[in-house]
Amino acid sequence: MEWTKPVIKEISVGLEINSYACAEI
Secondary structure (H helix, E strand, O other): OOOHHHHHHHHHHHHHHHHHHHHHO
16 A cells, blocks of 8 residues: 555646646636
8 A cells, every 4th residue: 555645646746736727727
């Protein structure tokens, strides 16, 4: 289960980037 934390962190970071990109548009 050690690999799940980094994956979740990457997904959360990606969602943050997507939300910022959508906000700019």
